[in-house]
Amino acid sequence: MALTQVDQGLLGTNAQYTGFKNRIINGAMVINQRGSSSYTINTDPVYTLDRFSLGQGGNVNSFTVQQSTTVPTTGFKNSMLVTMGTGVTVAAGAYAYLRQAIEGYNVADFNLGSSTASPFTVSFYVRSNVTGTFGVSLRNGGSTATYCATYTINAASTWEYKTVTIPAITSGTWTTDNTSGLELYFDLGVGSTYSGTANQLNTGANYFGVTGTTKLAATTGATFYITGVQLEKGSTATSFDYRPYGTEFQLCQRYYQNLGNVGVSALNATGVVGFLFPTLMRATPTITFSYNGTSNAIYRFSDAAVSTLSSPTIIATSFGMQNMYAFSPASWASTPGYGYQAAFVLNAEL
Amino acid sequence: MYKLLKNQSQTGLADCVQRTSDGACIPFDPANTDYQAYLKWMAEGNTPTPADEGTQ
Secondary structure (H helix, E strand, O other): OOOOOOOHHHHOOOOOOOOOOOOOOOOOOOOOOOOOOOEEEOOOOEEOOOOOEEEEEOOOOOEEEEEEOOOOOOOOOOEEEEEOOOOOOOOOOOEEEEEEEEEHHHHHHHOOOOOOOOOEEEEEEEEEOOOEEEEEEEEOOOOOEEEEEEEEEOOOOOOEEEEEEEOOOOOOOOOOOOOEEEEEEEEOOOOHHHEEOOOEEEEOOOOOEEOOOOOHHHOOOOEEEEEEEEEEEOOOOOOOOOOOHHHHHHHHHOOEEEEEEEEEEEOOOOOOEEEEOOOOOOOOOEEEEEEOOEEOEEEEOOOOEEEEOOOOOOOHHHHOOOEEEEOOOHHHOOOOOOEEEEEEEEEOOO | OEEEEOOOOOOOOOOEEEEOOOOEEEEOOOOOHHHHHHHHHHHOOOOOEOOOOOOO
16 A cells, blocks of 8 residues: 655654654553552652652651552553552752653753753653642752643643653753663652742752642542653644553563562572573662562572571672672582572662 | 661672661762762761671
């Protein structure tokens, strides 16, 4: 079949319609490697559904996050449900936020902070029992520059589709490496200390909220559902980029891997054990491991022994980010080739 | 709170730190956010527990 028509309007110089269009990972809220059915947000940050963290501080009461099956009628399977605690008048230095930090490599083509910067557009589906004008912010990794914007929830308890276009950001320092390049914040209740002026780039302080916007944390039991979060290059919001589940999962694994029980083998007589990570991680990860729920415990197949290691360590920096090695204590020295098992969690989040 | 760990098979020097609250091993990678939190904790005047001698 011949191609008879190309919509020239969709071929703008800034837009991208193929490949890695959506720079947000897990925007459809389908991946939940940490596995909790309900996350309590009582500190800063708390990582929840993959790639999304939330924070609570000051007089804002703790709140919860769940993976929900309440979705808009547009083909989504999941959303994130935020349920606020007891409502308060948010103090100046208090905050409640939802955040995803995007790795610099993944927004390098935006040319942020240069004269050739591209605008970009955030879109999402949202549903809340609180209506009003809410804040959304885009901050650099160094917390020194933030573009603040707003969106409006018009009807209570109704899914609405929102788009926010951020004009080209031509100043500030925005990294383009494996550190945080661009951070998307939803203001759930950020106090004035951390709030900037809407529709402009705010510099000189750490801003991740927006002045004068509705604070969800002020309403007891306020609910906030969100899904289909997309951040794309250009001034136009396009349809959500449904990526294959396996692809999305691997994208998440660059930042966090919950591997369950992994069989490993000793590499030398001092009991070094190692394995290759399934996905190359963003940075050398923080590692925890356990066996049957006991932290730092490892199971030895040869005699069914379980030992809790007093000082497990890693030498990933010696072998590259893809490898991990845990040392057993001298008293549990092993023979090369002996097999072990433990559940590993690798964390290289932003 | 943190405790230094020793890597005897390589240099013998501590190359990661253990977060005592959960036993996590935090590598000395500037891009690791847990390591950044450790550096901030150090900058506040705190000192990690030294690595054990003669283990591993």
